[in-house]
Amino acid sequence: xxxxxxxxxxxxxxxxxxxxxxxxxxxxxxxxxxxxxxxxxxxxxxxxxxxxxxxxxxxxxxxxxxxxxxxxxxxxxxxxxxxxxxxxxxxxxxxxxxxxxxxxxxxxxxxxxxxxxxxxxxxxxxxxxxxxxxxxxxxxxxxxxxxxxxxxxxxxxxxxxxxxxxxxxxxxxxxxxxxxxxxxxxxxxxxxxxxxxxxxxxxxxxxxxxxxxxxxxxxxxxxxxxxxxxxxxxxxxxxxxxxxxxxxxx
Amino acid sequence: xxxxxxxxxxxxxxxxxxxxxxxxxxxxxxxxxxxxxxxxxxxxxxxxxxxxxxxxxxxxxxxxxxxxxxxxxxxxxxxxxxxxxxxxxxxxxxxxxxxxxxxxxxxxxxxxxxxxxxxxxxxxxxxxxxxxxxxxxxxxxxxxxxxxxxxxxxxxxxxxxxxxxxxxxxxxxxxxxxxxxxxxxxxxxxxxxxxxxxxxxxxxxxxxxxxxxxxxxxxxxxxxxxxxxxxxxxxxxxxxxxxxxxxxxxxxxxxxxx
Numbered sequence: 001x002x003x004x005x006x007x008x009x010x011x012x013x014x015x016x017x018x019x020x021x022x023x024x025x026x027x028x029x030x031x032x033x034x035x036x037x038x039x040x041x042x043x044x045x046x047x048x049x050x051x052x053x054x055x056x057x058x059x060x061x062x063x064x065x066x067x068x069x070x071x072x073x074x075x076x077x078x079x080x081x082x083x084x085x086x087x088x089x090x091x092x093x094x095x096x097x098x099x100x101x102x103x104x105x106x107x108x109x110x111x112x113x114x115x116x117x118x119x120x121x122x123x124x125x126x127x128x129x130x131x132x133x134x135x136x137x138x139x140x141x142x143x144x145x146x147x148x149x150x151x152x153x154x155x156x157x158x159x160x161x162x163x164x165x166x167x168x169x170x171x172x173x174x175x176x177x178x179x180x181x182x183x184x185x186x187x188x189x190x191x192x193x194x195x196x197x198x199x200x201x202x203x204x205x206x207x208x209x210x211x212x213x214x215x216x217x218x219x220x221x222x223x224x225x226x227x228x229x230x231x232x233x234x235x236x237x238x239x240x241x242x243x244x245x246x247x248x249x250x
Numbered sequence: 251x252x253x254x255x256x257x258x259x260x261x262x263x264x265x266x267x268x269x270x271x272x273x274x275x276x277x278x279x280x281x282x283x284x285x286x287x288x289x290x291x292x293x294x295x296x297x298x299x300x301x302x303x304x305x306x307x308x309x310x311x312x313x314x315x316x317x318x319x320x321x322x323x324x325x326x327x328x329x330x331x332x333x334x335x336x337x338x339x340x341x342x343x344x345x346x347x348x349x350x351x352x353x354x355x356x357x358x359x360x361x362x363x364x365x366x367x368x369x370x371x372x373x374x375x376x377x378x379x380x381x382x383x384x385x386x387x388x389x390x391x392x393x394x395x396x397x398x399x400x401x402x403x404x405x406x407x408x409x410x411x412x413x414x415x416x417x418x419x420x421x422x423x424x425x426x427x428x429x430x431x432x433x434x435x436x437x438x439x440x441x442x443x444x445x446x447x448x449x450x451x452x453x454x455x456x457x458x459x460x461x462x463x464x465x466x467x468x469x470x471x472x473x474x475x476x477x478x479x480x481x482x483x484x485x486x487x488x489x490x491x492x493x494x495x496x497x498x499x500x501x502x503x504x505x506x507x508x
Contacts, residue, residue: 232481
C-alpha cells in the first residue's frame, strides 16, 4: 500500500471522503494536491494534515466540472512534480423527487459527478502518455450505483456511469501502463450525510441494510484507494470495488 | 515487493493448495508481511516443493507447518483447523486456494467429473469456511479469502462446470458475510484470470492462445503472474479492508470488462 515518492491529485479533498483519501495517501508516503471548489480553512487543515506526515501539500482551487478549470488545475499541480495518481472524488448530491426534477438539477449533478471525472482523467492521461509515464486513476462512485435511495434519479445514474467510465477508460489506456479503478462507498461518516447519521428515524433503516451494522469512515475509502493506486494492485484495472460494510450483497 | 505495510505481523494464516503456483505465492507474501503459515497440501506428489516452501518461510524468520489435507473431505478439513489451533492457538486468516476442475465440453462432462469438481472447488470452500469460522467467531476477528476466477463472472468454453462452481464461490462470500460480518468475520474473493503457473501450462502453450489473450483481451498487455494476486489477498486480510464485505476483486488485467 506504500505510495512513497508518488504525487497524487485528489479532487473535492476539502472534506469528507476526499479529505480521508488525502490523509491516508500522505501517511502512505505520497505528496498530495488538494483540490476543492472553494479554498478556505478546511482545505488548509487538510494541507496541514498532509504536511504533518512529512509530505508536501498544495491547495488548488478549481471547479472540476469546467474544462478551463481542469486544465489550469493540472498546470498548477505541476508545482509538486508530475502527477502519478488521480483520484476523482469531487461530487454533489441533491435529493429531488423524480417528477419534480429540473433540467438544471440533472445537469449540475451530472456535470460534477460524471463529466468532471471524464475531463480530469482525459487531461491526466494525455499528459502521462505524452511524457511516457505510467499512472493510476481511482474514481469514486457510490453504493447508489446498485441500490435505490429516494429522490436520486439524477445522482444514482451519474454514479453508475462512473463505473462504465472506469471500465472504458481502462480499456483505452491500459496499453500505456495506466490503470483505472472505481470505489463505490456505502454509508460513510462525512459532512455530506451528517443529516442521515443524526436522524433517529432514517439512520436505523440505513444501518439495517449494512452487514457490519455500522457506517464506515473516510479512511476506509482512503485505504482502498491507496491499495488500488499502489503497485500491489498492478494487475487490477477496470474494476469497481464496493467498500460498504456489506450492503450491496445483502 | 515489501509487504510489511499491510500490518499482518504474527497473524496465523492457513493457505490451502500451497505447494505451487498461486497458493505458493500467497503463502510467501504473507510470510514476507510477517505472518506465520499453515501450509495445507493435498496428499500425494510435490512433498519436496512444500518442504522447500516451509524452509523458505522459516528463513524469513516466520513459523510454518505443513498439514496434508484433502480439502474435499470434511473430516480432513476439520483436522486442518484443529492442528492449526493446537500449534498456534488461533486462526486469523484462511485462504481457500485449493481447487480442481475438469476441462470437458458440457456435453462430455461425466458424473464423476462433476462430483470431483464440485467437491474439490465448492464443497471444500464451504466446509473449510465453516470450520474456520467456528474458531474465528469466538475470537471476534477473522478473514476468509476465497480464490475465485474471472470465469465465475464471464463464460468460457470447456468451463461450464468450473464457471458455475466459481460463481457459486463468489456468491457464497456474500451469503457467509451476511451471517458472520457483524461478528468480525469477513469473507471476500480474489478472482484471477488464467495465471502463468505450472498447472495451466497446457492451456497457455496452445498455439496462438497467449497472443490472443494478451493482445486482445487484456488491456494490461501481459499475462497474470502468481505474484500479481498477492497484493489483493494481503489487502483483504489486512485491517485496511475492514469495510469490504462479500466482495469479489478481479485481478485479471482488465480481461473481464470486454
